[in-house]
Amino acid sequence: MDWFKTIQENVDWLSSIGSDPTGGMTRLLYTDSWLEAQNAVKTKLEEIGMTTRFDEIGNLFGRLEGSTYPDETIMSGSHIDTVVNGGNLDGQFGIIAAYLAMGYLKETYGQPLRSLEVISMAEEEGSRFPTVFWGSKNFMNEAKKEDVIDIADFNGIKFVDAMRQCGFDFKAGEQKRREDIKAFVELHIEQGNVLENEGLQIGVVNSIAGQKRYTVILKGQANHAGTTPMGYRKDAVYAFSRICCEGIEKAKKVGDPLVLTFGKVEPKPNTVNVVPGEVLFTIDCRHTDGNLLHGFTGELEERIQEIADEMGMEVSIDLWMDEAPVPMDESIVKVIEEAAKKENMKYRIMHSGAGHDSQIIAPHYPTAMIFVPSIGGISHNPAEATKLEDLVEGVKTMAAALYELAYK
Amino acid sequence: MDWFKTIQENVDWLSSIGSDPTGGMTRLLYTDSWLEAQNAVKTKLEEIGMTTRFDEIGNLFGRLEGSTYPDETIMSGSHIDTVVNGGNLDGQFGIIAAYLAMGYLKETYGQPLRSLEVISMAEEEGSRFPTVFWGSKNFMNEAKKEDVIDIADFNGIKFVDAMRQCGFDFKAGEQKRREDIKAFVELHIEQGNVLENEGLQIGVVNSIAGQKRYTVILKGQANHAGTTPMGYRKDAVYAFSRICCEGIEKAKKVGDPLVLTFGKVEPKPNTVNVVPGEVLFTIDCRHTDGNLLHGFTGELEERIQEIADEMGMEVSIDLWMDEAPVPMDESIVKVIEEAAKKENMKYRIMHSGAGHDSQIIAPHYPTAMIFVPSIGGISHNPAEATKLEDLVEGVKTMAAALYELAYK
Numbered sequence: 047m048d049w050f051k052t053i054q055e056n057v058d059w060l061s062s063i064g065s066d067p068t069g070g071m072t073r074l075l076y077t078d079s080w081l082e083a084q085n086a087v088k089t090k091l092e093e094i095g096m097t098t099r100f101d102e103i104g105n106l107f108g109r110l111e112g113s114t115y116p117d118e119t120i121m122s123g124s125h126i127d128t129v130v131n132g133g134n135l136d137g138q139f140g141i142i143a144a145y146l147a148m149g150y151l152k153e154t155y156g157q158p159l160r161s162l163e164v165i166s167m168a169e170e171e172g173s174r175f176p177t178v179f180w181g182s183k184n185f186m187n188e189a190k191k192e193d194v195i196d197i198a199d200f201n202g203i204k205f206v207d208a209m210r211q212c213g214f215d216f217k218a219g220e221q222k223r224r225e226d227i228k229a230f231v232e233l234h235i236e237q238g239n240v241l242e243n244e245g246l247q248i249g250v251v252n253s254i255a256g257q258k259r260y261t262v263i264l265k266g267q268a269n270h271a272g273t274t275p276m277g278y279r280k281d282a283v284y285a286f287s288r289i290c291c292e293g294i295e296k297a298k299k300v301g302d303p304l305v306l307t308f309g310k311v312e313p314k315p316n317t318v319n320v321v322p323g324e325v326l327f328t329i330d331c332r333h334t335d336g337n338l339l340h341g342f343t344g345e346l347e348e349r350i351q352e353i354a355d356e357m358g359m360e361v362s363i364d365l366w367m368d369e370a371p372v373p374m375d376e377s378i379v380k381v382i383e384e385a386a387k388k389e390n391m392k393y394r395i396m397h398s399g400a401g402h403d404s405q406i407i408a409p410h411y412p413t414a415m416i417f418v419p420s421i422g423g424i425s426h427n428p429a430e431a432t433k434l435e436d437l438v439e440g441v442k443t444m445a446a447a448l449y450e451l452a453y454k
Numbered sequence: 455m456d457w458f459k460t461i462q463e464n465v466d467w468l469s470s471i472g473s474d475p476t477g478g479m480t481r482l483l484y485t486d487s488w489l490e491a492q493n494a495v496k497t498k499l500e501e502i503g504m505t506t507r508f509d510e511i512g513n514l515f516g517r518l519e520g521s522t523y524p525d526e527t528i529m530s531g532s533h534i535d536t537v538v539n540g541g542n543l544d545g546q547f548g549i550i551a552a553y554l555a556m557g558y559l560k561e562t563y564g565q566p567l568r569s570l571e572v573i574s575m576a577e578e579e580g581s582r583f584p585t586v587f588w589g590s591k592n593f594m595n596e597a598k599k600e601d602v603i604d605i606a607d608f609n610g611i612k613f614v615d616a617m618r619q620c621g622f623d624f625k626a627g628e629q630k631r632r633e634d635i636k637a638f639v640e641l642h643i644e645q646g647n648v649l650e651n652e653g654l655q656i657g658v659v660n661s662i663a664g665q666k667r668y669t670v671i672l673k674g675q676a677n678h679a680g681t682t683p684m685g686y687r688k689d690a691v692y693a694f695s696r697i698c699c700e701g702i703e704k705a706k707k708v709g710d711p712l713v714l715t716f717g718k719v720e721p722k723p724n725t726v727n728v729v730p731g732e733v734l735f736t737i738d739c740r741h742t743d744g745n746l747l748h749g750f751t752g753e754l755e756e757r758i759q760e761i762a763d764e765m766g767m768e769v770s771i772d773l774w775m776d777e778a779p780v781p782m783d784e785s786i787v788k789v790i791e792e793a794a795k796k797e798n799m800k801y802r803i804m805h806s807g808a809g810h811d812s813q814i815i816a817p818h819y820p821t822a823m824i825f826v827p828s829i830g831g832i833s834h835n836p837a838e839a840t841k842l843e844d845l846v847e848g849v850k851t852m853a854a855a856l857y858e859l860a861y862k
Contacts, residue, residue, distance in 0.1 A: 238681025255680060259726055269831055271715035271738045272663060272807030273646025276706045278831075283716050284702050290695035298684050307679035308691050309726045311719050318667055318717045318736040328726040330679045399680030423677055423686075 061134035070428025074174035076208035112161035123165035133430020147445035158452040182406035239423030248393035249417030255332040256371035268323025282325040372405040378414035385446035469542035478836025482582035484616035520569040531573035541838020555853035566860040590814035647831030656801035657825030663740040664779035676731025690733040780813040783820035793854035
């Protein structure tokens with residue numbers, strides 16, 4: 047097989063469905079382009095010789111029955127939806143990699159011993175409706191009807207109506223989680239710049255970082271910038287700057303994989319000649335070790351309070367996201383690592399700082415991920431790209447891992 | 455004279471012209487309320503026995519002729535315009551204080567030896583049109599027709615049309631600056647909290663601070679907050695925070711009267727889960743000593759460049775305001791200080807961190823200012839206020855100073 051040609055063709059083909067007139071892709075849950083893409087993938091899977099089915103909410107499955115252990119399923123896939131004006135790899139390349147690898151294995155080695163299955167998940171990004179992981183959470187029977195029953199998109203179209211318009215509906219009653227799935231392997235672009243900076247081709251993901259997000263409001267006192275001596279000021283931007291400097295310097299000392307970001311800063315009144323009386327800022331902090339994450343953010347919260355007290359300011363600290371780290375399955379990590387070695391890849395074991403469907407699936411099925419490099423670390427952007435040779439190495443590594451899992 | 459009653463009545467009366475329906479005052483240059491206020495003050499000055507006149511652009515003058523040295527004029531006043539939704543003291547109380555003090559002196563001591571003159575200046579705030587000090591600059595023959603000929607207000611009304619609508623026009627041809635003015639004394643609210651914090655009643659202003667204003671843009675690199683290790687980041691908000699902390703700590707070490715404010719901070723994309731790739735921020739720095747101001751901001755500019763270089767960022771530093779400090783006249787400062795002593799005031803010699811008409815006038819005529827305390831340092835706000843007893847002490851100090859200047 048000419049991997050380069052095949053992969054390029056498949057990416058171009060699937061990217062044409064939902065391509066954004068302004069560049070990149072916009073393929074939101076339960077839109078026409080979303081449905082068209084799921085149906086196109088369904089046809090593609092059938093061409094490979096898979097039996098296909100949708101679940102009630104619109105997750106798509108394609109299956110090659112195993113010869114010896116048909117009730118043991120080795121699964122791969124990712125999500126079909128994109129962010130608004132996203133790139134053409136995030137999500138869908140994990141689906142393409144899965145079916146191309148399985149198609150290649152079937153062609154080369156015939157029927158697998160264990161069943162092979164692709165999943166094209168309905169939704170992960172949360173870009174149309176205020177809900178995320180709708181696909182994987184339904185797959186795990188963890189989605190809640192009450193979380194989406196009243197939500198609507200930015201045009202006021204109700205989630206439920208959009209879903210039914212596409213021919214799907216809520217799962218009926220209680221359902222048992224499938225017990226046949228023995229491994230789940232998801233390929234995804236890194237969306238960071240570690241692999242590129244280290245000159246590597248493959249990341250073997252052994253953990254998805256936990257994350258905490260905060261909104262902090264510091265209230266000092268707005269004053270005239272000319273007439274208020276430094277000693278009489280309660281400058282909220284200065285207080286923020288102290289917190290930011292101290293926090294980031296400490297985070298750098300703690301070292302990888304801890305990351306700390308003060309992404310949003312909104313002073314009031316935000317005017318050149320007024321001492322800022324108030325500032326709202328956000329904190330995003332992630333680590334693969336839940337205890338370390340908790341310890342670091344706990345100390346940061348204390349320091350924010352101390353700095354506010356010392357400067358005579360009021361502070362409110364709102365923790366609004368608190369997700370625990372999700373470790374990947376050691377044995378699947380090992381299988382991927384061996385596959386990368388066998389294919390002579392330059393690889394490393396690494397964590398994912400971003401969230402993925404795998405974090406929903408990993409608590410229930412042995413799961414691990416394969417990363418391919420992102421050029422410049424860019425993602426969620428039409429400029430999102432990976433060198434074609436790196437996409438090829440990703441699919442080859444996936445094929446080698448699935449061979450190990452399904453053919454031995 | 456019952457100073458308390460008289461002052462309260464005069465403030466209430468003049469504040470009723472242009473009172474803002476949302477609270478406070480809005481009296482913008484060449485609006486109906488502005489013209490009404492100037493005409494009302496004109497009538498008031500005539501009631502005191504002054505001869506009045508407008509100059510071509512709308513500055514109002516009221517004059518009590520001196521008996522012995524009529525060609526030596528002692529002048530006091532301030533500006534009649536306000537900011538949008540401002541308070542009822544900034545500007546107009548300097549006019550009220552001038553005519554009340556002069557009226558009291560005339561009533562008590564008769565005709566002055568030197569002429570006494572009130573000026574109610576047309577404009578200082580720059581709140582309707584993009585021009586400031588229109589009143590004092592015309593008084594000094596420094597206003598330039600070409601600076602205003604094409605400007606318009608936020609409703610598109612041209613400056614020239616608004617001016618002519620009120621019956622005023624540009625000064626015709628070259629005019630000589632008056633040579634009879636031997637002293638100018640302006641009373642103003644402090645707009646800061648130094649007097650209040652020190653429990654004082656009067657500030658004798660010996661200098662108006664110079665100021666420099668900058669807009670700085672730092673360009674780092676926007677990255678995913680989860681997938682970009684700390685070592686690979688070019689975090690523009692962190693760079694800003696370093697500059698802010700270092701700058702303010704250094705400013706505090708230098709000490710009063712240096713003030714340094716980072717009033718506006720605008721990161722991009724300003725989102726919780728993206729490492730900020732860019733930040734725009736402003737710097738406002740003031741000092742009464744031009745060399746010290748220049749030295750401090752020069753070092754700050756260097757440090758901004760160094761921090762940007764060290765962090766691999768691009769930086770642009772735009773100095774868009776650079777006003778030199780204006781010293782007040784030592785002999786007039788002395789006269790006001792002696793007046794404050796004579797009236798048993800708790801006073802201090804101080805500088806002004808804010809700009810005033812006096813800075814335009816001081817280079818040409820012996821000038822100094824009297825400050826009265828601002829409650830909470832609040833100004834340019836409907837909550838702008840000064841205790842009535844402090845207003846009384848201000849007018850008494852003004853009267854004592856004018857007595858010294860015009861009756862001896």
